[in-house]
Amino acid sequence: MKVQALTKNVRISPLKLRALARGLVGMPAKHAMQTLTWIPRKSARLMVKTLKSAIANAENNFNLPVDQLMICEVVVDSCATIKRYQPVSRGSAHSIRKRTSRLKIVLTSDGQIVQDQKE
Numbered sequence: 001m002k003v004q005a006l007t008k009n010v011r012i013s014p015l016k017l018r019a020l021a022r023g024l025v026g027m028p029a030k031h032a033m034q035t036l037t038w039i040p041r042k043s044a045r046l047m048v049k050t051l052k053s054a055i056a057n058a059e060n061n062f063n064l065p066v067d068q069l070m071i072c073e074v075v076v077d078s079c080a081t082i083k084r085y086q087p088v089s090r091g092s093a094h095s096i097r098k099r100t101s102r103l104k105i106v107l108t109s110d111g112q113i114v115q116d117q118k119e
Contacts, residue, residue, distance in 0.1 A: 001062055005054035007103045010046055014078045014101045017043045021074040029055055029069040029107055054105045064109050072108040076101055
């Protein structure tokens with residue numbers, strides 16, 4: 001049984017989220033939660049929030065025990081980019097791109113882990 005949680009339009013760069021997401025695949029959900037709470041980064045706080053949502057979905061919607069849940073897949077995609085401009089000399093402007101992300105965490109109770117093919 002696969003259970004997922006999705007967080008959209010997170011105001012952080014996808015590269016910063018992916019750096020932390022790579023190490024979570026294959027970990028038990030409880031162990032990942034304990035590990036993420038001790039990491040002092042914004043990306044870790046966002047991962048904890050989404051992981052708690054996925055665990056709650058598994059418990060409430062499918063009656064799955066928390067002890068058997070493992071992280072099957074973590075997908076980080078880029079969302080809309082907010083575009084701003086910084087004025088510079090001679091009346092010109094440099095562009096500033098504020099990137100946003102979409103985070104999806106998939107939990108499984110079967111022990112089947114999907115490996116990312118892009119890397």
